[in-house]
Amino acid sequence: MAFLLNHIVSEVQRKEKAISLSAPNVIDEAYQMTIYLQEYLFSIREDIIKQGFKNHWEEINFFRNIKPYILSKLIFHNKIFRIHTACPVDRGKMYTNYFSEHLRELKQEYREHIYNSDFYRYYRSGRTDRDETYFRLGNINFHEGLNSFVFEIDLLFSTYYDNKVARIIANELFYNYILQKINDDEVTGSLSSRDLSVNDVIWTDTKNALIELIYALYTNGSLSYGKIGIRKVSLVLEKLFQITLGDLHNSFHRMKYRSGSRTAFLDQLKSSLEEYMDKDL
Structure with missing residues (x-):
């Protein structure tokens, strides 16, 4: 079974664009993407359990690159859904403070659980010398004092570290998203405060x-x-x-x-x- 990252990235991006154009709001968009990615990941899991991998290089590539990409998108869109369904207002100071608080929490999580870890430095440096240990099924070493999350993972479809890569990627996506929301509100706050309706004003030149x-x-x-x-x-x-x-x-x-x-x-x-x-x- 051959998994091509470029093909999967294109497929996910195509779906994101289609849903973005049809969804009535960001909450519905995030929900639809969450369901789609969850089902997509489940279908791949079924294929892998039935057919396995051609060789250990394909297995490593899948758990280092393919699955983390899909899972990171799933984590990201689920976070978007959760953060917007709990958002107090659409714009203004409370809105900015709400996203700023999530930004502080994300930075705190990064400082406490990510950037100081040996695995994070390994992954960020682009090293591959321990890929056989990190990204092959059945190699989890419970004596290393891993996070208790390890007891909840699917041993037929996870090496534990593929989940860590996915969370690193998802956190970066979420970080950029929050920054954009804060910056957009600061830029457009004055427009919103005057209750200007700009939905019908579009640029029709080049x-x-x-x-x-x-x-x-x-x-x-x-x-x-x-x-x-x-x-x-x-x-x-x-x-x-x-x-x-x-x-x-x-x-x-x-x-x-x-x-x-x-x-x-x-x-x-x-x-x-x-x-x-x-x-x-």
Whole structure:
């Protein structure tokens, strides 16, 4: 049985995108992904129990890379579901404090249980010399004083350390998610406080056009007297116009060296405005 990480990653990402587009809210999205990943992992477990592995290298690859990826996504989406179903409000100070508290708890867990462990240093360094011990079935050494969680694992489908890798990955995903939620609320808090409805306001021109506008506003000091950074300007407009711009710096670099006018969108804005003004003459 051959397990290809790239294929599995593509399959999970495809499902994430499909559910994200159809789910009415983040809670339902997280719930659907949790159910999907749980069933996906269970089906793989059934196949492995029936067919086994071709060789020990396939076994090591599965428990070091394949299963931790799927399990980390399952842990992550389940955490998203739990954190949002207990969230007190949608925006504001309580909302930010709520996510900030989860961030502190995550950092504390990392300090106490992860970064000081020999296994964490082994995994992070990219070493493979102990993979035979860590990622093969039946090699759990109960004399090492392992976490009591070891007594609850499925010995037919876990080496114990594949679960630890999954939790390392899931914690990183969760950490980045919480940071994003805190930053998004700080950026959009003023918009929400004025009860502005922006759901129907979308950007219908090109991404490059918006990036050109962002840099123009930033370099001209048109927002907050020029005391606001380019990244924050970008986040505000991305949120307002419901668009993801990606790497601003790289896009702007290409604009600097493109043929023709380097400010094509701004030139068009000026032309359109002047034509509109002329209609009133």
